Amino acid sequence: MGDGRHPAAELAIETRGLTKRFGHQTAVNSxxxxxxxxxVFGFLGPNGSGKTTTIRVALGLAAATSGQVSVLGQEMPRRLKDVLPHVGALVEGxxxxxxxxxxxxxxxxxxxxRYAPSATRRARVREALDRVGLGHAAGKKVGAYSLGMKQRLGLANALLMPRELLVLDEPTNGLDPLGTREVRNLVRSLAAEGxxxxxxxxxxxxxxxxxxxVAVMSVGRLVAQGTLDDLRRAGEARVRVRTPDIAGALRVLAALGLVPEQTEPPGRAGDDDGVVSAPLAPGSTAPEAIVAALVAGDVRVRAFSVDRASLEDRFVALTGEGFDIAQ
Amino acid sequence: MPSDPLVRAGNLPCARPAVGWDLFASELAVLFRRRRTWAMLLALAAVPVLIAVAVRLSSSPPEPGRGPPFLDRVTQNGLFVGITALVVCIPLFLPLTVGVVAGDTIAGEANLGTLRYLLVVPAGRVRLLLVKFAGAAAFCLAATLTVVVSGALIGAALFPVGPVTLLSGDTISVGESILRSLLVAGYVTVSLLGLSAIGLFISTLTVVPVGAMAATIVLSVVAQVLGALPQLEWLHPWLFSHYWLDFADLLRQPIAWTSFGDNALLQAGYAAVFGALAYGRFVTKDILS
Structure with a gap:
């Protein structure tokens, strides 16, 4: 996306050729x-794909081996003192x-x-604790907190001051489903505030x-980036026809310009139905026209669907491995 | 510049940042809210109590020249308990507690994971180093004062208190003797600043606080061992422990300030060198903990 579509000031975080090496190991690769x-930008990738390292470099905790980083339009880490007061962060737990x-x-x-006024400190702390649902545990020692409570406290810390940018590294780690939901709602409401x-x-x-x-990392590289819809669209759609007339279906679909194949032989489901499917390029034949053509071609259509590859399929395709496998 | 996004957003509550004494106050609060700190201060306070009780209970008064310096004076004047206890604490107990606090400064924060959050705030790396050193210095003062005050209290409780005969033979009032005790505490505090700076530097090298503490304490022992070897006499004036026990000059009339000055200069030198090393290490360090 480094094609100049976004003027620098419109980007909250921008990296150009960012590389971070630890010895011989390249954690983040250009x-x-x-x-x-x-x-609301999702930074996805399997464990160990370089997400946290990227965040550390962006926040000035670690120095880049090469490449540039700017946050809120300011070069990092040179303008760190001016930038970070506007950034709330939860870094690696x-x-x-x-x-x-x-x-x-x-x-x-x-x-x-140094920018946080001490006069309002007590009130802001209370407000931040209430916002993450920790008001009742404010006086309890953190040593006695559960992992989920510590995670919430980390979020509260990021919310102590009004922020322009929140960097949240694995914010739902250790939270139960209800807590995860609350974090989602919190993120939504923060995004709604701008x-x-x-x-x-x-x-x-x-x-x-x-x-x-969304951006997707895999083994230190950025393998995809864009809006969620962009990424969804990038996955191809397929038409699936369940029918006993395999040959007929293949013929009709081919006549429509599609490239069909038999993906399930007849009889597997205990009847004589088989499945024929074909990739469907966006903007080509309308699904209803396909059904009409099939019926007109005497194909007994028992089921018809247009399946879009799920995001999950897309991510597995991008990251190559099961999603949780450490590299 | 109106197009500057940071200015445009106008989120800054004040145009100029505060000087930031709050962080130092918070550092002291964190240090003195730890049970470990109180345990160490209590152990230090126990030393004069032990000495006073042992001397009180023994049938024969201590003979001059046996035991730690000033011990023989304790029975005549309770105000000497604090000074005697300081002499006992200086070689090991005080460096031990200072090593724990100074070794913990950066490594302890890194170990807890609070270092990254302080730096992201941003606390500023140089500012954090300065605050940490100031915090360690505050502990040095608290530690020596604890020994002196605890000694004065137990001394006053168990032994007669009266005008004090100084090493020069002059006699000073009780009030002035308290001032002199505080002066000695100040001397010992300054003595420990070099070691604090060494601890601060070692603490920037690791994320294992216990390692930094142990290394600092070992160095204080090594310095004293080297200081005890006559063969290394050329080295002695450069050891940070060289003037540690030389506060007797403050117990003369008039006060001889030479050793205080020499000591302060030496400790300032150590603080400058190891402070610079800590700066060089910490300012460019990747915080990965």
Whole structure:
């Protein structure tokens, strides 16, 4: 996407040829990431594909081996002091002092922020804790928190100040289904307020439910990037015809300009039906016209469908492996 | 520049950042809210108590020249308990506690995962180093004051208190002797700053706080062992432990400030060198913990 469609200021995060090597291992390999402002951007990839390393470099925690990063239109890490006050982050799990209470931990991190007014600190801490549903556990020591509660506290920390960009690395790790849902709602409401949200995840379903844009990492490379719809469209649609008249169906579909094949021989389901299917390019023959042609060609159509490749199929195709396999 | 997105967004609550004393206050709060810190201070406070009780219970008064310096004076004047306890604590106990605090500064935050969050705030790496060093220095002061104050209290409880005879033979009032005790505490605090800077530097090298603590403590022992070898006399003035026990000059009338000055200069040198090393290491370090 480094084609200049987005002026720099319209991108919340932009990387150009970003590479990070640890010794001989290349964790991030020349990626060009473009996160539009106002988007909810899903950063997908199997564990170990370089997502967290990319985030660390973008936040100035680690230095890039080569390439450039800019955040909110400012070059990083040169403008780090100006940029980071506008960025809330949850990086690779929560990190807190176990001997301090949740509220005291947030006080600590907030007092490190030179732009955060101390006069409103108490109120902002309380508000952030309430927003993630931790109000009742504010005074409890973090050592006694469950993983899910720590994760929520990490989110509360990112929300201590109004932010233009939130970078959330695996925000639903350790949360139960209800907590996951709450995080999704939280992200949606933040996005509705105009905050750009950059969420990394290895869970496809999570990204699919809350993101407008997606980028996919695989073994340190960016293998796809765009809006969720772009990515969905990129997966091909197929027509499937269930019929006992295999030969007839193949003939009719071929006559329509499709490239059909028999994907299931007759008789497998205990009847004499088989399945013929063919890829359907967007904008070619309308599905209803195909059915009409089949019926006109004396093909007994017992079932007909146009299946779009699921995002999951698409991601498996892109990342090559099962989605949770570490590289 | 109106097209600057950061300015355009106008989210900054104030145009200029605060100086940031809040972080130092928060550092002190975190340090002194830890049970570990209190355990160490309690152990230090117990040293003068042990000494005073042992001397009180023994049938014969301590003979001059046996045991730690000033021990023989304790029975005559309780105000000497604190000074005696400091002498006992300086070679091991104080460096031990300071090693724990200084070794924990950066490595401890890295170990908890709080370092990345502090840096993303952004706390600023240089600012964080300065605050951490200041926090360690505050602990040095707290530790020495604990020994002196605990010593004065137990001394006053178990032994007579009165005008103090100084090493020069002069006698000073109780009030002034308290001032002198605080002065000695200040001297010992300054003595420990070099070690704190070394601990801070070692702490930037690792994410295992225990390793940094142990290394710092070992170095303090090594410095004292080297300082005890006459063959290495040329090296002695450069050891950070060289002036550790030289606070006797503060117990003369008039006060001889030479050793205080030499010590302060040496410790400042150590703080500058190891502070610079810590800066060089930490400012460019990849935070991967």
């Amino acid at each position: 990626i060009d990431l473009a996160v539009p402002r106002g988007s 929560p990190g807190f002092y176990p001997f301090l209470s949740g509220a005291a931990n947030l006080h600590r991190l907030d007092s490190a922020d 905050t750009t949200v950059f969420v990394s995840s290895h869970l496809l379903a999570e990204v699919e439910q809350m993101c407008t844009h």
